[in-house]
Amino acid sequence: MKIRSLRARFAIWTTLLILVLMTGFGTFVYFNLSRSLTSAVDDSLIVSAAQAVGGLNIQDGYVTIPEALSAEENTIMALSERGLTVIVLASDGKIIQTVGPFRDTAIDPSVTLSNNPQGTFLTLSDRVEENDPLRAYVLPVLDNGKAVGWVQVIQSLGPAQDALNQLLTALLLGGAVLLLFAALGGYFLSARALEPIDRITQTAQQIAGGEDLSARLDLPDNGDEISRLAATFDAMLARLDDSFHRERQFTADASHELRTPLTAMQAILGVIREGERPVGEYRQALDDLDEETNRLRGLVEDLLHLARGEADKDLVSENISLTNLLGDVADSLRPLVEAKGLELIVDVPENLTLYGDTDALIRLFVNLIDNSIKYTEQGRVTVAACNEQDMVIVNVVDTGIGMQPQHLERIFDRFFRVDLARSSGGAGLGLAIARQIVRAHNGRLDVHSEPGKGSTFTVSLPN
Numbered sequence: 001m002k003i004r005s006l007r008a009r010f011a012i013w014t015t016l017l018i019l020v021l022m023t024g025f026g027t028f029v030y031f032n033l034s035r036s037l038t039s040a041v042d043d044s045l046i047v048s049a050a051q052a053v054g055g056l057n058i059q060d061g062y063v064t065i066p067e068a069l070s071a072e073e074n075t076i077m078a079l080s081e082r083g084l085t086v087i088v089l090a091s092d093g094k095i096i097q098t099v100g101p102f103r104d105t106a107i108d109p110s111v112t113l114s115n116n117p118q119g120t121f122l123t124l125s126d127r128v129e130e131n132d133p134l135r136a137y138v139l140p141v142l143d144n145g146k147a148v149g150w151v152q153v154i155q156s157l158g159p160a161q162d163a164l165n166q167l168l169t170a171l172l173l174g175g176a177v178l179l180l181f182a183a184l185g186g187y188f189l190s191a192r193a194l195e196p197i198d199r200i201t202q203t204a205q206q207i208a209g210g211e212d213l214s215a216r217l218d219l220p221d222n223g224d225e226i227s228r229l230a231a232t233f234d235a236m237l238a239r240l241d242d243s244f245h246r247e248r249q250f251t252a253d254a255s256h257e258l259r260t261p262l263t264a265m266q267a268i269l270g271v272i273r274e275g276e277r278p279v280g281e282y283r284q285a286l287d288d289l290d291e292e293t294n295r296l297r298g299l300v301e302d303l304l305h306l307a308r309g310e311a312d313k314d315l316v317s318e319n320i321s322l323t324n325l326l327g328d329v330a331d332s333l334r335p336l337v338e339a340k341g342l343e344l345i346v347d348v349p350e351n352l353t354l355y356g357d358t359d360a361l362i363r364l365f366v367n368l369i370d371n372s373i374k375y376t377e378q379g380r381v382t383v384a385a386c387n388e389q390d391m392v393i394v395n396v397v398d399t400g401i402g403m404q405p406q407h408l409e410r411i412f413d414r415f416f417r418v419d420l421a422r423s424s425g426g427a428g429l430g431l432a433i434a435r436q437i438v439r440a441h442n443g444r445l446d447v448h449s450e451p452g453k454g455s456t457f458t459v460s461l462p463n
Helices: 006-054 075-081 158-193 195-210 225-273 279-311 322-339 358-374 419-424 430-440
Strands: 057-059 062-064 085-090 095-099 120-124 134-143 146-156 318-321 343-347 353-356 380-388 391-398 444-450 454-462
Touching: 006 075, 006 085, 006 134, 006 146, 006 158, 062 085, 062 146, 075 085, 075 095, 158 195, 195 225, 225 279, 318 322, 318 358, 322 343, 322 353, 322 358, 322 380, 322 391, 353 358, 353 454, 358 380, 358 391, 358 430, 358 454, 430 444, 430 454
Parallel strands: 343 380
Antiparallel strands: 057 062, 085 095, 085 146, 120 134, 134 146, 318 353, 380 391, 391 454, 444 454
16 A cells, blocks of 8 residues: 555654664674674683693503692682583593583593694583573693693673673664654654645645735745745735736736727727718728727737747847848838937947847837837937946937836736826836847847936846
8 A cells, every 4th residue: 555645654664774774783783793792702712721731740641631620720620610511531542530510511522632833712502401502612632732632611602692692682672663653753753844845735725725925934034945935825816816917917908908999999980980971980980990000909919929929939040231121110200200300329339249130129129229219308318338248238328208117017917007107098018018028139128218317227137
């Protein structure tokens, strides 16, 4: 069965990880202690065997045990009292003396008769009723380099095995308790860690259910991944909220702008239908209808241009002579300048080139220059360009009415028009289209304006 809860899976994985670590650690401790205990027993057997050999007599190649020594002076008896079993063997393997609790333990002749001067260790299993393994050490008794006997010292590994069993029990019980706490702690910690995720889910469900984009998580900034995720989620919601607000505002403004010429056309037609009119009134009505039709067509074209610009970011880029392009745009708009009694100055260096879309750039500079002409009643409009490092800078400067500082933040919004500009008849889409074209060319469009002193639009494009 697949566990769907992330908390439960986190707790299980935490528990399994701790189980693996504890198993490895416990195994290391167990076998390390086992080696240490066995090594301690072996060291004790070596010392005891050496003491036993030191208490023997060697005469004419035979091993004998002193009989005149008291029990306190007899090394072999002293070792026996310490729980060790000592077996003394003659050169032919016969037992000379055996003392200790395991004196009846069978002796392996092949080990007993070993001539290894360093001695030989042997683990004896299943030799006693208690089933505790025995550790034996056989040390040859040497006379002029020749083995004339052997001493075998035996000690039970029961105490060491008991220590290992106690350690194993402690590891198992402690591990079980630790795993239980690890599982509970992992579930609790994961629940706390994932609480912001639950809040994000609830907020997303709230938005999906009621389309309320104003909801925010507002989690404290702890500097961790969850805080960054929550901050990113809030920022995304803010952008979506702003985007939807702009779209709703755009829809409302577009409906209003489209309704205005249609209403005017309907009113004109209604007046004409009321009765017979002079020919001059019919002509005037047709002129008014033509004006409203042109206004409606221009608005629809601007809206379609904005829609195409958002849906398709690919431009037909080519190497363009910006010198010729700006000159041609200025010449096409010069009649408007002369009609208002203004001066149009074009200051563009020779052989200024740019890589971009010709039609889009023409529309960009037509919108900017036309916008400056509309809002300039006297003075001049200047178009200046230069090359700065890897950027082409084009400034469109006018001496017009200028704008208030609070209007500069919204001047590039769709359908935005300051109060003084409403007499121009524009729909407020020209600058929005201009900014869209500049962004499509990976450039930047800035504006600086002072009321009564004019405005400067700066286009920065990569060359």
